Amino acid sequence: MAAPSPGNLSAQQLADISPIGTAVLNVRDEILFSNRRFRELMTCRSRRAFDGWSQSIARGDYERVATAYDTALKANKALRTEYRTGDEPCQWRLLMLTPFSEEELRGLPLGTEGGSYCTITDITEEKRAEISQKKIAEEAQRRKEQQERFIDMISHEVRNPLSAILHCTEDILEAVQQQDQQDIRVKDIAQAAETISLCVAHQKKIVDDVLTFSKLDAEMFTLLPRRVQPRQHLAMSLSMFRPELRKHDIDFEYKLDHSYADCEVDWIIADLDRMSQVLVNLVCNAIKFTAKAGNEKKISVFMGASKSALRRNATNRPEWGEGGMAYIMVAVKDTGIGITEEAQKRLFERFNQATPRTESIYGGSGLGLNVSRRLCHIHGGEIGVSSKEGHGSTFGFFFTVRRSVESAKSKPPRQEPGAIAELCREVQALSHEVTEGTNEITNPAIPTSPEITHVKEVSPSASKDEAWQHTARIAYEAGNTEVMRHSPSLAQSTDQSQYPKQQPSQSPRPPPDATKERRVLVVEDNVINQRIVARKLESMGFRVTAASNGREALAMVQQSTFDCILMDQAMPVMDGNSATRAVRDLEKHGMAHVPVLGVTANVRAEQQAEMKAAGMDDIIHKPYKMRDLCDKIQQLIG
Template structure:
């Protein structure tokens, strides 16, 4: 070991200059030679080398390294293994163990074998590697989120097109058949208007979300009266409120008058967008209630940022992240005192299930392509509303219990203002599409006699000021609040990412159509050949399910319905069907899972029953997944009744020839 190199450095001195720890070990793991860097790694002195330095290994990596080390020593093979240190900030190191060849063993007088052991610091390399892996993982996750987001929007936009197409067929048939009542045409037109309004809302939400996500959406403050603006915003719902026989109240809490905020600076269009989202849901789910049908919109005000509104609403906890999004501090908002306009929407509808409430309070999860039908739709409604609240210095929250109705509350930060010299009130006219849809619905109500049976709800622009006990600042916590609060604590904490991922929530789905009688289709088929054909329609969208069922019944089929894959699976085990129309995106169990479950039931009947996939998903990978699950064919929304009949007929004939 004392060999002199260039007459100046010995092998030991040269080894001590290396930044890597080096040791020569005999067959018993005893150190024959170590350099200075290796000695620095040693935490004790002992006969076995591993025992001298292994205490620096991180506890989570120790067993893995020790097992590999001793196995290599026994087998006399080479080893390369990475591990972390147990330091306060863990460092990464790589251990390399290589058996010495015969020449080295002879030179070192190690007749029974030995190893050269090196330990090097790879913290910088490993950090770069992990960073690249994280970047790749996030890029893949963003790509998957984008695909699921596009799938979801495609599904939600294409879904109503089938209903529009079928109702158009009904109108054309009614025009040809002079004996068809005008009410049939009116109801078909009303369904089309619902679908158009739904699609407009989806497009509006997507555009708003895209601008918010890209930080391109700005607020446009203007002088106005919140109570009047909100009243005019809600007026578009009067025909639907009348049709569904929903009692509607619009009131001002005493706090509104106490704060003296008759005129304020605010972006009223954004405030109205949030209110429309919440009232749309309230109407939709109150219409499904079996008992009383009531909706009340209340407005209050505060000079301090409210921790909740009403007190019995649980706010989503966004913390500093939400406060940083507040865009009401720019010069165009002026220096007037700040106030907070608070709005509550309470309904006596079907409420929100525990599982759905938990998801409301989980971190943004828009990646899911389809939300549950109870609070279905694009999944963007609450997310857009929440972002708008944050942008306007506010927040939004909810409290609910299944079967007992829901309350959603939100607030906006505004600036006080003075009454303008001119008494001309601002114009809050709705869009042309909203105006047209409202007119169509009003005509439908008139044609079906709704106007003569029900009174139109009053939505005064100057509502009464009163004390509303449950939303007053001193209101006690009720059962629904405590129930929702517990569910919120069980959910995952909100952790907004750079892209501020979306959240599942109630958004306006296409509402139920009126039950109008079916019309015959211009398809040349023999009714007696279909008399025993039993079709199961599996579809969670109410309007599409009812229209498709009515169309098939008009063709002579016997039709049963299921609202999700689990119901379809149960139905197949109770009854026999000649064909199943299986939607893809559904709550509880989707179409792919339901098809696989049906095929796995194990009987000849379930193995051969024709299953036709009905979907708005159009990507090739999605279609392959559906076919691989056991579907026999696929038809894409929107589709014509003729095309659907031909698909069903082909599958039934094919089955009969097997």
């Protein structure tokens, strides 16, 4: 049968060709005319009843669409609405309802009651593209915000210690330049040097993590294996924490399991610099979360080995040698605040921390654990965590190594098996407990409170010299014994007396009358920076009060009068911007105006604008010289 010519096509045939569903409705929602596409998209049971179209609307959109439709009918207004269908997979529809005008009604069999012209279009592909584009835009925005936070974190974490380094350097130079060389106090110089060492170690960790993270992301990271002794190498890495352990009065122990001797891994081929980076990250976190713990403050590091394959790895290149495979296992246990089960699932994601409050209270970037996990993976290993909120945490990791041919000649002495053996055996289960290929980690079966035997702490009555000699002794002991112990409680306390008053020096000072009875409130969360700045300002004649966060500062402002507030911008509990706004609110209710000098390690213009908008009178950037700080304070207080 020949196809009809265009002149012979009926209105119905022409309408059925259209990809858009069309229909004419009267005021009683009866279909007077519809095309084939309309009926396909509406899934109506009756060719005449339009009310059946509601059956195709997804439950989540029904109320919204029904309300809009009824409102349009009552008001005799046009309607344009999108909705999802209840089909699987989900489909999207665009419904357009246009009332006929009086002129249009004259040519239609609708009488004077009126009616509407309805169209329905399948917009599924367009909506999917829109949703996909929206997700891409949201992800791009999230990445941009992450990048900005990352840059701010790097700026803060690197520039913040620079202030302490700069001020300690000034102290040393002033002491050396004193006219009376007999007045030089070696103890002051030694404390300044130790503070510099602590700050440099912190900066090195941040820089190492950032560089490693960048290389891993760019797939340019390679391991550099070499012959090394893990028990000694890791001990030397741990020695960097001695000042910080002593400062926070945290007990510390480092033990080897008997399996280490059984596996003959005294000398191995591995990239222990990278594995030390993992250990440093874990111990840094342990210190951070144990420092504010309750009565018991203790961190334990255990190391064992296994001959059994724990994970497939790519350490089969020629530079790794032909020695037998072995697996080094390390566990870090602390008595800190612990981690919830839900938070443990997010813990190893980039820029992520246990909870949003973790960063605000304890600081940090949320980068170290992600880097640690990826380093373990590339070294044929894995990392996991076992923790209970309020009862501390145990992080365990293992990595693949090759034995060196000298291993058998330098076999370390065996240690009697004990509870540590069980701990290390359970560390081996990490590869089975961690979900492969995802960011979600289940709890590895590591006991949260393993029984440690033969632990003998250094007597609290030991002399201070013994603590100071510990750094040099720790590496030597690693080569001669499988147990090293350190109790920082023997060191002097971390109160203000730890930082003696500055001796008279040649640093510029303001005139005596300029600082007479001038009270300065130093608000700084970094204890080292806080004490150094307070001591330096006191040496210049200011009366100094210190606060560790904005909330403490706000309480002090309401109790005492200050001539100037030195306000750090990034602090836990309450940041500098929030505290400054609160101070300005108090001034609106009668409190006298007090100048606020903002202190920040962030240099982005947006952040400086936020600080000024919060009510800060001026800003000084870290690192700064004390001369510049003093000049800023003088300008503000007049």
